[in-house]
Amino acid sequence: AQSVAQPEDQVNVAEGNPLTVKCTYSVSGNPYLFWYVQYPNRGLQFLLKYITGDNLVKGSYGFEAEFNKSQTSFHLKKPSALVSDSALYFCAVRVLTGGGNKLTFGTGTQLKVEL
Amino acid sequence: ETGVTQTPRHLVMGMTNKKSLKCEQHLGHNAMYWYKQSAKKPLELMFVYNFKEQTENNSVPSRFSPECPNSSHLFLHLHTLQPEDSALYLCASSQPTRQGATDTQYFGPGTRLTVL
Numbered sequence: 386a387q388s389v390a391q392p393e394d395q396v397n398v399a400e401g402n403p404l405t406v407k408c409t410y411s412v413s414g415n416p417y418l419f420w421y422v423q424y425p426n427r428g429l430q431f432l433l434k435y436i437t438g439d440n441l442v443k444g445s446y447g448f449e450a451e452f453n454k455s456q457t458s459f460h461l462k463k464p465s466a467l468v469s470d471s472a473l474y475f476c477a478v479r480v481l482t483g484g485g486n487k488l489t490f491g492t493g494t495q496l497k498v499e500l
Numbered sequence: 501e502t503g504v505t506q507t508p509r510h511l512v513m514g515m516t517n518k519k520s521l522k523c524e525q526h527l528g529h530n531a532m533y534w535y536k537q538s539a540k541k542p543l544e545l546m547f548v549y550n551f552k553e554q555t556e557n558n559s560v561p562s563r564f565s566p567e568c569p570n571s572s573h574l575f576l577h578l579h580t581l582q583p584e585d586s587a588l589y590l591c592a593s594s595q596p597t598r599q600g601a602t603d604t605q606y607f608g609p610g611t612r613l614t615v616l
Contacts, residue, residue, distance in 0.1 A: 389542075417602050419604070421607075426609070426612075427609050427610075428502065428504070428506075428590055428592075428607035428608050428609045428610050429543075429590065429592075429607040430502065430607070431502075431604050431605070431606060434602075434604060436602045475543070479602075487545060487548070487556065488545070488605060489542070490542045490543040491542060492540065492541065492542050493542075
């Protein structure tokens with residue numbers, strides 16, 4: 386069975402500071418990892434994904450994530466946070482199996498960026 | 501906008517009502533999904549359709565009945581729901597690839613359902 390853990394319910398960051406939203410995963414094969422963001426009253430928006438290759442993945446809105454196989458982590462990062470980045474962030478994992486369409490999501494991390 | 505629309509955006513219904521949620525995608529995708537999002541819980545996959553065929557039912561109670569008449573439209577028919585079914589229901593679509601696990605899902609804005 387595959388699972389995703391987002392250990393922090395909420396992360397608070399001052400605008401202009403770097404931000405990190407943590408994600409760890411557990412799978413029995415090669416993981417495919419995704420980050421989504423959800424703004425209030427909106428659906429999930431795709432940010433970035435790791436499939437293979439370079440461990441540092443760059444995505445939308447200046448976000449990036451680093452795949453670390455030894456630590457089974459895929460933390461989301463941004464060098465300089467904006468107030469408009471405040472939202473709910475979800476990490477998700479999928480493994481290539483017979484049921485390859487099933488994404489497993491974490492519980493989400495609320496990011497709050499303050500002035 | 502992601503190219504996935506959902507109607508209605510908000511729905512309040514009694515436990516004896518019958519209602520339907522609608523999802524439409526304008527992305528040319530061939531896979532569509534229903535998810536349930538409840539507070540403080542991970543997104544729960546409910547149903548998956550690939551090329552109009554249901555390929556996954558994640559042990560969803562029969563009071564939820566999906567319908568996929570074509571690759572662009574997905575419905576969720578609701579009847580005799582319970583108050584604990586109140587949640588945000590999200591639709592998503594993707595274009596299946598040969599590798600399966602790497603395709604990206606694009607989500608609609610969701611329908612906020614309240615069951616009284």
